[in-house]
Amino acid sequence: MTQSIETVVFPVAGLGSRFLPATKAIPKEMLPVVDQPLIQYAVNEAVAAGARRLIFVTGRTKKAIEDHFDMAYELETELAKSHKQALLDCAKSVLPEGVSCAFVRQSQPLGLGHAVLCAKPLVGDRPFGVILPDDLIDAGQQPVMQQLADQFDQTGRSVISVKRVPEDLTQLYGVVDIGDQAGPAAAIHSIVEKPARGQAPSNLAVVGRYLLTPRIFELLETTAPDQRGEIQLTDAIARLLDEQGADSYEFNGQHFDCGSKLGFLQATVEYALKHPELKQGFAEYLTHRGAL
Ligand code: G1P
Numbered sequence: 001m002t003q004s005i006e007t008v009v010f011p012v013a014g015l016g017s018r019f020l021p022a023t024k025a026i027p028k029e030m031l032p033v034v035d036q037p038l039i040q041y042a043v044n045e046a047v048a049a050g051a052r053r054l055i056f057v058t059g060r061t062k063k064a065i066e067d068h069f070d071m072a073y074e075l076e077t078e079l080a081k082s083h084k085q086a087l088l089d090c091a092k093s094v095l096p097e098g099v100s101c102a103f104v105r106q107s108q109p110l111g112l113g114h115a116v117l118c119a120k121p122l123v124g125d126r127p128f129g130v131i132l133p134d135d136l137i138d139a140g141q142q143p144v145m146q147q148l149a150d151q152f153d154q155t156g157r158s159v160i161s162v163k164r165v166p167e168d169l170t171q172l173y174g175v176v177d178i179g180d181q182a183g184p185a186a187a188i189h190s191i192v193e194k195p196a197r198g199q200a201p202s203n204l205a206v207v208g209r210y211l212l213t214p215r216i217f218e219l220l221e222t223t224a225p226d227q228r229g230e231i232q233l234t235d236a237i238a239r240l241l242d243e244q245g246a247d248s249y250e251f252n253g254q255h256f257d258c259g260s261k262l263g264f265l266q267a268t269v270e271y272a273l274k275h276p277e278l279k280q281g282f283a284e285y286l287t288h289r290g291a292l
Contacts (some may be wrong), residue, residue: 003209005149006053007122008046008129011115012039013059013106018259027062029133031264034271034278038258039065040094042133049100049145051129055122057115061177062123069094069101076251087231111230116212117220125214127152130233132208136267138274139253148211151249157218158246160188160237163255171197174206176248183250188241193226193234204248206234207255217238 017026023031029039043054043071053087056065064273072091081086095101106118118129137144148159174193178186190201210233212289226232240246252271257263 001166005046005051005129005145005152006047006126007055007124008044008049008051008053008131008145009055009057009116009119009123010039010046010064010131010133011057011106011110012062012246013057013115015059015061015109018263019261026062026064028178028259029062030064031258033136033258033264033267034275037068038133038136039068041111041136042131043095045137045139045143045145046048046129046131047096047128048143049149049213051145052099053122054099055119056103057100057106057143058103059106059109066101066103070222089280099130102205109230110225111115111228111232112117113220113231113233113236116233117217117231120217120220122216123214127158127211127213134257134259135208136255136256136258136263137209137251137253137269139251144207144209144251145211145250146251147253148209148249151247152211154185155245155247156213158213158240159185159211159249160226160246161207161251162204162248164203165205165206168197169202170195170200170205172202172205174237175202176204176206178204178248183248185249187248187282188237188246188248191234191241193232195234200278204250207251208250209251210237212237213240213244215244219243241248242270 016023019028031038075091102122104118106115120191144161171194174191175195176188177190179189192292216236219239223231223236256267258267272278
């Protein structure tokens with residue numbers, strides 16, 4: 001029996017400048033992959049893993065995220081009046097009953113570690129999950145947050161999701177060293193944020209899912225900013241290794257980097273090819289297109 005993760009934090013304060021001008025007035029987390037905004041996939045994953053408290057670390061331009069998870073009173077009343085039950089169910093399905101949302105502002109862009117620290121007063125002193133919505137992962141019936149929770153139950157130590165990446169991409173990620181241990185779970189020997197080319201200890205890259213013990217908050221409070229003035233979650237995890245240890249977990253699932261346009265398009269194609277109403281027509285279109 002898996003211990004459920006009650007609380008999951010979603011750092012969503014980033015500006016999304018890579019998607020300008022699309023993200024000038026709407027948060028990048030509200031961009032849809034087929035028919036759901038990115039943040040909805042992240043929330044669905046958390047809820048499927050048992051989360052009941054969702055904490056969004058937001059910024060000034062992120063009001064649409066709050067509205068998305070709030071009740072849309074006028075819309076729901078209209079749909080109910082006109083007996084559009086399927087659409088009404090769809091509008092209500094964004095948040096299952098019994099799941100609550102809280103929002104906290106990260107008023108300065110001081111990095112991912114600082115964003116997580118902003119959630120401290122709302123998380124309390126229990127282990128919690130972190131999901132970066134840019135990292136969309138299709139893991140079928142076994143969401144990655146659930147995979148991390150299962151691992152956590154065995155050891156009680158923090159767990160960080162990782163995947164193998166080509167060596168010339170390691171400088172884009174946090175990278176872990178697990179020596180010659182065989183996966184999927186392994187004790188992390190060291191972790192480094194965005195190592196310079198040729199300096200990475202391995203090609204095991206951190207992907208945006210973390211299950212952390214609350215000790216991370218105290219470590220974040222005393223973690224020095226990097227050269228860019230940002231407090232890195234990776235640097236606090238490096239200190240956690242000395243105290244409590246932590247494990248990496250090579251998850252099962254297909255990862256899409258939706259922080260990049262290419263990853264976003266790849267996700268759109270793959271999710272469309274699985275969508276019950278679209279898969280046939282879209283596959284036909286792609287087949288036809290490929291034949292051109
Ligand atoms: C963040 C983390 C990095 C991790 C990455 C995964 O970086 O700092 O360690 O590998 O997310 O997406 P960012 O992509 O926000 O620069």
